[in-house]
Amino acid sequence: MWLLLSLLLFTFSFSQVIDRITIEGNRYVPEDVITGLLKSRVGSEYSPDLVREDIERLWRTGFFESLEVYKEEKNGRVELIYKVKDLPVIYKIEFVGNKKIKSEDLEKKIGIETEVGKIDVEELTKGFTSSPALEEKLEVQRKLKLGRVLSLEELELIKRRIQQAYFKEGYPNVEVSYEIVPKKGASKVVYYIKEGEPEYVSSITFIGNKAFRSGRLLDLMETKPPSLIAFRFKPPYSEEVLKEDIKKIEDFYRSEGFLEAKVSYSVKAEGPKRNITIKIEEGPRYKLKSLKVEGNNYFSYSEIVQNILKKNKGNFYRSEVIDKIIQNAKDLYSSIGFLNVEVSKDEKVDPREKVVEVTLKVNEGEPVYVDQIHIKGNYETRDYVVRRELRFQEGELANQGEIERSKTRIFNLGYYQDVSIEPVPKERNKWDFDVRLIERFTGQFSIGLGYNQVTKLSGFVSVRKGNFLGTGDIAGISVSYGSYYKDNSLSYTKKWFLNKPIDLTGSLYDRRIDYTTYTVERTGLDFIFSREFAEYWKAYVGTSVQRVRYSNISPNASPVIQQEAGTRQSRKLLFGIQRDTRDNYLMPTKGALTTLDYSVAVPVLGGNERFNKVVLSHQQFIKDSIFDTGLILALRGTVGFVEPYGSNKTVPLDERFFVGGDFTIRGYKYGYAGPLDPNTNDPVGSTKELILSAELNYPLYKNVLYGAIFYDTGLGANNLKDFKLQNFRSGFGAGIRFITPFAPIKLDLAFKTKKVPGDTSRSKIHFVLGFFF
Incomplete structure (x- = not known):
């Protein structure tokens, strides 16, 4: 409540000037915030109407329990005294009695933070109609130094959101109350929750649906029946959610041409169980x-x-x-x-x-040209790192294809969680564009685990700085150890060398892999120079200097393996070309990736290897655009050749192709879809490979969880005449793909079509943590 004394006694004044404005009684809202909301100013002419507006403006903020304004006159000058009683600062929000929904989950569901200084004011005020009063309220909130002042309206809003969260979890009888608890000069709000008894769905029955099966209609609904397969034993019942589902079904029918369709429902209660019957009157189809x-x-x-x-x-x-x-x-x-x-x-x-x-x-309108491009959200990244990836510039025609391509290029840098490019219309044919970024934590110390069929389980410690100093460069040092694997490396990539689309990468490494019958170690230095020479094309040239050592060779190992014992020096020249039109490097939905890699080992600087190696690979990604099911077809083909030259008669074991395993033909152990030693049944690698793969992925949950079915086929062999269909090794099966913020996960159950010596199991589980290819 507020009082306006004195002002009611003096409703008219001649040229009285405000000499002073005094704020009294404010404990939490700073004086400058209050005076900043007043239109009455020291030195301005006194106006009763203006003071009345000021009082209304302060009251609308919701941060005052009472307001009183007094007017004092002396020698024709006026002093205004604002006596206020403001609401307390809230430094913390707590929940008591919540068992079904954890506090951190409640926090997310109702869209607030519960610690001092973290309350999202804009999130709290969602649902309020935009108005000057709201803007004034937000302005006060932004200026407060300690905690937040929450109005009674906002406290009630939080209460309603808690209730709605419980309604959706099947607790329609939840009771929520709150109290403000003073503590150390500030206050906290405690919300007391009495959850009540839950209600859950026992069954959902459709009546009258002829055009669409019940399962299709269930897909539209958030309300679900129990399901052992989906681990839904007691799915929550909420009448509010059910009403929304009924509206979805009715809208769906109308969108499919049933313009006279009517959908109703009835619910039968049996204790906490709810049996739902949905009646559909389809009517004629237009x-x-x-x-x-x-x-x-x-x-x-x-x-x-x-x-x-x-x-x-x-x-x-x-x-x-x-x-x-x-x-x-x-x-x-x-x-x-x-x-x-x-x-x-x-x-x-x-x-x-x-x-x-x-x-x-x-x-049609008229062509739109780009006026200004604003980069937003790049707190670490420098503007030029983003701008050099843009395919549209100021003054140019705004082409949607180039805008989408720019978005893809920026995202594929790997520095951002999300990228959007939003038009900001200005003049009729000149628009600004906002490039909005959400940055990843590219500088990090991380500890984790990796797994695949070759290296098994391994742990790693990594200090990696992507987007080094905001320049887009990548610097890293990592240490990885496992029972069968070691990979220690130091690397640096200089992006856009000489301000051109050129990358320079240097890496120093020490690696070890323990196979069943031998251990191979590589210590070396690689230097790669790559250049983007067209929109989707990149070429590279480089060199690799390595020391390769074979040890711990089992006496029962194949002679092919035993002859590798000892240490040799490898000096290689590397060449390659790549075309990449994928829309997403993590889980592509369209586009293709084609690579041609050529390496030649040369006998210089102590090198004693001589071979040529060529690998051509193509991946194609096709999203269903006919039925719009979300299915993604991934096709992959790889062909490779490696041959010795000069005085060398054999190819080093670790340069051969080991076909079979996680990344080639699933269903087989590593290398078992290629040549085997006839005495030991050990894989010895091949000089030629052909791998074909088809995989169908379906999004099960947003863009995070995918289900997959696949078929792989191919062969590793030393002679071209061996590449006959009857000799091919094939595998098929199903799996899941889980794209996490830390690393992608792939789990496949694969069945082989042909058993081979040393690998006679019918099926195999393939688990990959860290990368897919």
């Missing part, structure tokens, strides 16, 4: 009588519609099909710079004939 496009001058009807209508089985009216055509039109116009194109939809529904006539009206 057909698409005609589709017209008007206002299109730059693209023809056939270019805009393409073959999208042909995929519309039964010629039914489906809003999804119309939306795809609209989006295709926008994509076409955006590709030539018409980013402000508008496509409106005019539908004429004939209830008697049960048909819909659709007219798309295209307002």
